[in-house]
Amino acid sequence: MAKTLFEKIWEKHIVKTVDDGPSVLYIDKHFIHEVTSPQAFTGLNKRGLKVLRPKQTIATADHNVPTLNQHLPIKEELSRLQVEALKRNCQEHGIELYGLGHPFQGIVHVIGPELGITQPGMTIVCGDSHTSTHGAFGSIAFGIGTSEVEMVLATQCLLQSKPKLMRINVDGVLNNGVVSKDIVLYILSKITSSGATGYAVEFAGAAIRSLSMEARMTICNMSIEMGARCGLIAPDEITYTYLKGREFAPQDDAWEKKVTEWRQLYSDSDAVFDKEFFFKAEDIEPMITYGTNPGMGIAVTEKIPTTETVNENDSSGLSKSLSYMGLRQGTAIKGQKIDYVFIGSCTNSRIEDLRMVASFVKGKHKADDVEVWIVPGSKQVEAQAIEEGIDKIFEEAGFVLRQPGCSACLGMNEDKIPAGKYCISTSNRNFEGRQGAGARTLLASPLTAAAAAITGFVTDVRESLPNPSEGGALVS
């Protein structure tokens, strides 16, 4: 029988199915971090249980770590206690921890792929909704709550009902200045922030296939913003080339054997999806959000919708959203003043993102009244950026290259945007107060964020790009 990519992986991981109930799903890899794990370990200890397969769990500290002076003790007491609890729990249970100071430390969804821990065909979970990122490798990867973290620690399994299946196809060729973040913001603006709730979403089509692994991760990362249980992309040569030789990728003969297995991971041509969408890459322009959920996005050249033109999902919330954002219906977003630029988060803090920003800002300088924070996704990204001299380009542009962590994506550490200020951010959520109480977030691609850093306003990045017909195409 014809099967989808999701079904092929799912079926291989079913231990058993409860009568008239969910399935017991076996979990290959489990990532944990300091914020959503302490109560799970407490639960485990209360029941007198050990971690069943400690080698399949990997830990890092990312959510509340400072991004300056990481060599010093964490000043904020509660954050320090959480990081210490993680260390203690990992030691007690024999779990590998890439904590502060470790060369592998970083945002959990950045380090899994870059270390080659994330591989096609796996089931991967983490107490963090953006676990969907790992689906870019053709794996089933999803976020779980703390009770479920406890279940995986105790039994390496979860009870799950099979989600419905959706495929989103993006065909054609991307316009100059349009990158993968724009694709996902565009899809979100069309299907809304609840458009994929209850579904596992496979992204397919020529425009998706043409993307690098890092660009694919950006898309799967934000599948949770559509409400999806997970997002996934079939693995291909781009996937294998990315993985080969990475720290924990299979080596030698094992590698060949694995690749042969992975080549079976695709949706059969006659496989059936419960729902399917088709988009054209040519229709996509540089995107930006104006509201307080990630589905409230428009092309930078468009006007903010009005109660009449906004999609149904956001119609009742539009006024509330715009009053929080200090923006008006029917006005242009281009030209909106910006106070902060945040380039970071598990959506856009990888080396390609930093390279993209550096190649755009080289020789330019930020606007005087804008503060620019660049927060690399991991120690490895940071080291690579320094090796390539990207840090120097940032310095000359007046940008600050900080140290790895989640940072202003959710403002759990000191990196908060002050109330009322506008921040153009490469992260994934523009919820009220997400970047700090009262902060106003505009989500965009690293390129659009960089353009705003230079002008101080929401800018159409295409106006400052070299003309592609003169051989000047900047980025893919």
Added chain:
Amino acid sequence: MSDKNVNTNIQKESSDSETQKPPLRGWGGFTSRFVPINIENIDTDQIIPARFLKATTKEDFGKNLFRDWRYYNDDESKTKADFPLNMSQFDGEILVAGKNFGCGSSREHAAWAILDYGFRVVVSSFFADIFKNNALNNGVLPVQVTDEFLQRIFLQDNNTELTVDLEKQTITINSTGEWERFEISSYKKTCLLNGYDDIDYLLSIKEDIEQFEIQRV
């Protein structure tokens, strides 16, 4: 308003079975007034802002439930008078909210905050997946109703009581008698009614799990 002093009329379940954990009270049919928050797409950052996620225990999150919608400038002496949690006419163990409730982050702290504040049921016309799981894993019942029924509830006055019957899977507006059936997997229903959870079940099939591991290599 005190966090837990709620007006309820709980019919005791006749139960003679001894379970390790206290079984959840009154799921056979429990009645309460409700607190309406008629806002759509309420995300978990609103339910419990990230700065309150630094605890290492599950207790005491209730005081920070909807923190930034309850207070000005994070100051407990400056309550926002027009937010339902601050309006004395609203009370009860049932929270009724607009569609797509609980979207965003996977933080289970959202479910802990709702439970700790004193809610046992959340009614909406649509729930985000992870929130739904988290709620069920903590004995908070998400009741998904149709958009029309949700709007009917929002139209009721503040003295109206709702009755939620998990066994029959129904929710009723007592003053008008209108009711609707809601869905819940029979497995989750059994868990809630008996007060046991997924870990209990998974631990009971440990041999199957080990067998699975051996077979797949």
